[in-house]
Amino acid sequence: QKEVEQDPGPLSVPEGAIVSLNCTYSNSAFQYFMWYRQYSRKGPELLMYTYSSGNKEDGRFTAQVDKSSKYISLFIRDSQPSDSATYLCAFDRGSTLGRLYFGRGTQLTVWP
Amino acid sequence: GAVVSQHPSRVICKSGTSVKIECRSLDFQATTMFWYRQFPKQSLMLMATSNEGSKATYEQGVEKDKFLINHASLTLSTLTVTSAHPEDSSFYICSASEGTAHTQYFGPGTRLTVL
Numbered sequence: 001q002k003e004v005e006q007d008p009g010p011l012s013v014p015e016g017a018i019v020s021l022n023c024t025y026s027n028s029a030f031q032y033f034m035w036y037r038q039y040s041r042k043g044p045e046l047l048m049y050t051y052s053s054g055n056k057e058d059g060r061f062t063a064q065v066d067k068s069s070k071y072i073s074l075f076i077r078d079s080q081p082s083d084s085a086t087y088l089c090a091f092d093r094g095s096t097l098g099r100l101y102f103g104r105g106t107q108l109t110v111w112p
Numbered sequence: 113g114a115v116v117s118q119h120p121s122r123v124i125c126k127s128g129t130s131v132k133i134e135c136r137s138l139d140f141q142a143t144t145m146f147w148y149r150q151f152p153k154q155s156l157m158l159m160a161t162s163n164e165g166s167k168a169t170y171e172q173g174v175e176k177d178k179f180l181i182n183h184a185s186l187t188l189s190t191l192t193v194t195s196a197h198p199e200d201s202s203f204y205i206c207s208a209s210e211g212t213a214h215t216q217y218f219g220p221g222t223r224l225t226v227l
Contacts, residue, residue, distance in 0.1 A: 008153070036218075043116075043205050043218035044156070088155060098144055098209055100216060104155045 003027045006089055006103030015112050019076040023089035023103045026070060030101070032092035033065050035074045037085045038105065044088055048074065079110045115139055116208050118219035125196055126227055133191045133222045135206030141186035142208035146216060147179075150203040162189055196226045 006023045013019055021035075032051055036044035048063035050056045056063045064073040076083055086105040092098065115138040125131050135145060144163050148156040162168040162183035170176050180192040189208075193200055203223055207216040 006155075034215075041203075041221065041223065043118075043207075043220045045218065046215060049215060098146075098216070099158060099161065100146075102155045107153075 004089065004091060004101050004103045007106055008104045010107040010109060012109045012111065013079055015079060015081060015110055017079050017110070019079050019083070019108060021074040021087050021106050021108070023072050024070055025072070025091055027091070027093070027101070028070070029093045030091040031094035033063070033072050034090040034092070034100070035063055036088045036090055038088060039085045081110050081112050084109045114217045116206065116217045116219040118206055118222050120222060121220060122223045124225045124227065127197050128195055130192055130194045131196055131224060133193075133204055135189045135191070135208070135219050137187045137208040137210070137217070140210045142189075142210055143186065144209050145183055145189040146207045147181060147189075147191050148205045148207065150205060150221075156205060193224065196224070198226045200224065201226045
């Protein structure tokens with residue numbers, strides 16, 4: 001079983017839709033949960049960063065972590081064409097090494 | 113803040129030559145830098161982790177002698193792909209972290225094409 005599972009999509013939605021992106025993981029040692037956005041031919045940029053179970057909101061983005069189910073989600077409200085990108089979930093065990101474990105990424109297209 | 117740059121953004125080279133990629137943290141001191149490789153429609157694969165002034169820690173399966181990493185200062189790390197071959201063609205991305213290693217800031221990536 002892979003440590004991180006993420007549906008690669010592609011996912012295509014109309015502008016204004018609510019988008020739900022998900023990852024599951026198997027490593028109980030993961031303590032930090034992140035979502036990165038990556039535009040084509042660019043490096044990833046950090047979108048959301050959470051430590052505990054529950055919800056964290058930042059503008060149109062909400063990150064949700066369920067440690068008991070080993071499941072994390074990213075919700076995008078009122079999606080915009082500029083949100084079209086690949087979204088990667090990432091996990092950190094919290095060790096000093098700082099190694100991140102990435103999902104494959106979900107390719108999202110928001111059409112006007 | 114927290115800007116990471118990479119140079120060059122794109123490089124094309126002949127098989128057998130060596131290529132050096134620079135990664136710089138522009139507005140912070142990076143205690144740790146990471147090098148990733150990403151193939152089309154695939155996730156980022158960590159190649160190595162480097163701390164300033166010490167040898168890099170390579171992931172299993174990554175050849176140390178082929179991918180030379182130098183982290184000479186708190187703002188600069190370099191990756192040299194030695195004797196490059198077409199199968200080394202990929203998107204190479206660096207990231208840097210300061211203090212708390214849980215947050216990594218990524219560079220824009222370098223597209224390497226080996227002919």
